[in-house]
Amino acid sequence: MAIPAEQLKSPVTVNLAWCKGCGICYSLCPTKVLIGNELSKAVVAHPELCTSCRVCEAHCPDYAITVEGGPKR
Amino acid sequence: MSVTSLKAKLMQGNQACAEGAIYAGASFYAGYPITPSTEIAEILSERLPQVGGRFIQMEDEIASMAAVIGASVTGAKAMTATSGPGFSLKQENIGHAMITEVPCVIANVMRLGPSTGGPTSPAQGDVMQARWGTHGDHPVITLCPNSVQECFELTVKAFNMAERFRTPVFIMFDEIIGHMRERVVLPEPGQIPVVNRKKPEVGPESYKAYEPVDETLVPPMASFGDGYRYHVTGLTHDETGFATTKPEKMAAHLQRLHDKINNFLPEVVDYEEQSIEDAEVVLLAYGSVARAASRAVKDARAAGLKVGLIRPITLWPFPGEAVKKAAAKAKAVIVAEMNLGQIINEVRVAVEGQAPVYGVLRADGEPISPTEILAKIKEVL
Amino acid sequence: MNPEIAQYYRVNKLPHIWCPGCSNGIVVRSIVEAIDKAGLDQDKTVIVSGIGCSSRAPGYMNFDTLHTTHGRALAFATGVKLAKPELNVFVITGDGDCTAIGGNHFIHAARRNIDLNVILFNNNIYGMTGGQYSPTSPTGTKATTAVYGNIERSFDSCKLAQTAGASYVARGNAFNTRQLTDIILKGIENPGFSFIEALSSCPVYYGRRNKKGGPADMLKWQRDVCVTQAAYDRLPEEKRAGKIITGVLHHEPQPEYTAEYAKIIEKAQGGNG
Numbered sequence: 001m002a003i004p005a006e007q008l009k010s011p012v013t014v015n016l017a018w019c020k021g022c023g024i025c026y027s028l029c030p031t032k033v034l035i036g037n038e039l040s041k042a043v044v045a046h047p048e049l050c051t052s053c054r055v056c057e058a059h060c061p062d063y064a065i066t067v068e069g070g071p072k073r
Numbered sequence: 074m075s076v077t078s079l080k081a082k083l084m085q086g087n088q089a090c091a092e093g094a095i096y097a098g099a100s101f102y103a104g105y106p107i108t109p110s111t112e113i114a115e116i117l118s119e120r121l122p123q124v125g126g127r128f129i130q131m132e133d134e135i136a137s138m139a140a141v142i143g144a145s146v147t148g149a150k151a152m153t154a155t156s157g158p159g160f161s162l163k164q165e166n167i168g169h170a171m172i173t174e175v176p177c178v179i180a181n182v183m184r185l186g187p188s189t190g191g192p193t194s195p196a197q198g199d200v201m202q203a204r205w206g207t208h209g210d211h212p213v214i215t216l217c218p219n220s221v222q223e224c225f226e227l228t229v230k231a232f233n234m235a236e237r238f239r240t241p242v243f244i245m246f247d248e249i250i251g252h253m254r255e256r257v258v259l260p261e262p263g264q265i266p267v268v269n270r271k272k273p274e275v276g277p278e279s280y281k282a283y284e285p286v287d288e289t290l291v292p293p294m295a296s297f298g299d300g301y302r303y304h305v306t307g308l309t310h311d312e313t314g315f316a317t318t319k320p321e322k323m324a325a326h327l328q329r330l331h332d333k334i335n336n337f338l339p340e341v342v343d344y345e346e347q348s349i350e351d352a353e354v355v356l357l358a359y360g361s362v363a364r365a366a367s368r369a370v371k372d373a374r375a376a377g378l379k380v381g382l383i384r385p386i387t388l389w390p391f392p393g394e395a396v397k398k399a400a401a402k403a404k405a406v407i408v409a410e411m412n413l414g415q416i417i418n419e420v421r422v423a424v425e426g427q428a429p430v431y432g433v434l435r436a437d438g439e440p441i442s443p444t445e446i447l448a449k450i451k452e453v454l
Numbered sequence: 455m456n457p458e459i460a461q462y463y464r465v466n467k468l469p470h471i472w473c474p475g476c477s478n479g480i481v482v483r484s485i486v487e488a489i490d491k492a493g494l495d496q497d498k499t500v501i502v503s504g505i506g507c508s509s510r511a512p513g514y515m516n517f518d519t520l521h522t523t524h525g526r527a528l529a530f531a532t533g534v535k536l537a538k539p540e541l542n543v544f545v546i547t548g549d550g551d552c553t554a555i556g557g558n559h560f561i562h563a564a565r566r567n568i569d570l571n572v573i574l575f576n577n578n579i580y581g582m583t584g585g586q587y588s589p590t591s592p593t594g595t596k597a598t599t600a601v602y603g604n605i606e607r608s609f610d611s612c613k614l615a616q617t618a619g620a621s622y623v624a625r626g627n628a629f630n631t632r633q634l635t636d637i638i639l640k641g642i643e644n645p646g647f648s649f650i651e652a653l654s655s656c657p658v659y660y661g662r663r664n665k666k667g668g669p670a671d672m673l674k675w676q677r678d679v680c681v682t683q684a685a686y687d688r689l690p691e692e693k694r695a696g697k698i699i700t701g702v703l704h705h706e707p708q709p710e711y712t713a714e715y716a717k718i719i720e721k722a723q724g725g726n727g
Contacts, residue, residue, distance in 0.1 A: 017469070018455075020469070020474035020475070021474055022657075022670075024475060024669050027668075027674075028673070028674075058480070058483070059480055059628075059673065060479070061472065061475065061476055061477055061479030061480050061669075062472075062479055063455045063459075063463070063479060066455065066456045100537070101536070103532075103533060119722070122715075123722045127537060127715060129533075129536055131532070132529075135529065136529035136558070136559055136562070137529075139522065139526040139532075139559075140529050140530065140532050140536070141533060142533060143502070143529070143531060143534040144533040144534065144536065145533075146518075146520060147534055147537045147541065148537075148538070149537040149538075151533070151537070165523055166522075166526065169523050297500050297518040297534060298498055298500070298538055298540070301518070302496070302517055302519075303519075304464075304512070304513055304519045305519065305520045306513065306521035307523060315467065
């Protein structure tokens, strides 16, 4: 049985105080883990799809995203 | 030239300035060739590496001023030298050093302007540019020697004041002083005190780069590379060194820049008086013109005329109190300067209408002679 | 913020002032990652900048930082490096700062081959002042001072650096952050003038007016047009137009200025007995 998405510990965390809603992360995320909210800020919608590739973190101009696990860059 | 044999020497004003810098502990010079200051660069290119210092000829005047500031934040005592057009070009970065409170010395050997003007002609036309050359408000310290000996001594003093007050200091002399050769007695090491900037006594965690810690209002200055990891910006900043747009912080910052010097005027302001006690005519002159004025005082006294001289050694801050006091007893005040009227306006302010103020003003590349000054004395009496 | 990089930032100064989608923050991250990989002593590393959007970066970086006047960062940095050669000195500059008002300092710092690591954030526009064309704005660019289109030709700042004498020249972009970090790291390792042009992007003043899409579109454009020299050479002729070569473009070690000056000091002191 699949664990509901909201109960998964997400490898991706978004600091909404720093996020300016540019949309880079959810545009570049290859597995669509992130989506934009009504302010176009990033929210984690599908943590179970995260491969910890860290593309979102590396391209967040505002250092608002942290991805646990995955390759050290 | 051997360093140790320097005692009494015949030298040029520009050379005395360079030797004064070495005496004061200068370890960095950046400059760009410009007449009539070039000898300062030439001499320091040879002398600085001898004492472990560094010289660089930069690509332009602007870069020279920038490099001096960069060197100073690492802890070096740094200077540049220039003349009118170069002094104009340096102004923006001088403003940067003012607001970031980076100690440094700028020698300006004055030639006739504006523009290229008369590169080899003496003048004193940069007096107001020294005071107001940058945009915005800040006090300036400007020293003005009238002899080769003073070129040496006031260069040492310029470094001392730069370090003491954490500010750029100008030493400005006209081309006559810069290129004149005179006997100079060079002091032994330690004979003239050498001042070094105050360093922080606290560790990096509690250091605030622009927070004064005592009544001097001068914040201790860490050197880059000492582990303080602090920020220097030309933006108006608060005591932490980071930019602020809060009106009260901006006001406090600019006020402190003024107060750190203006609260200590007796320590800063310097001038010399000659036969001023009973003077009915008060002369005011500086630099090479003060030598002619001094001669004129002697000649006038020999002719029974009560004439005295005030010679500002700090053009800025201007010794206005001394002028005011002397003018109170005088029938006339005469200002002699190699421009068409610069410090004379400051004198008028200081005199406060107590006596008429006349000028012996000249901006034709020729020095002002004692005869001209004497003629004016006789005319106004 | 990822703890891997947090030590290199003044975290209490964040979030930064840059616009949403401005890629300056991405480039700064590559700089600190390169510093981390190079193992530089944070207390012996200085960041110098001029004026403009990118030049605000040092305020967020946890080093000794010097924010100077417009165009003059390289001249300030020359003073820092020459006065204290043991410091690692970085210069963060922009296309206007480095190649317009600071053009003279740029070519002469390169000519001296003084050991500075220069990262030019090229966003092809003056952002801080609201979108005027810069020396790297392509011909035809629309800008607030080129409303009919820019008629000037643009600089290739990498060719300029190489011609002027830089011993290391590279170009990267904000999309390919691994490559960018890597070429900055190689620049750090080069004892001499290392010049790295980092293609940045300004979605607000450049992108919007020139119909380049949103922030992500501008990064994807970088992904699509940037190729290494090797990849470019493999491309058929008809696919080469509009490509931008990235990677290390030039590396030819030359005598370094402060090392040469140390010899001057030795000579001057030896000669003096």
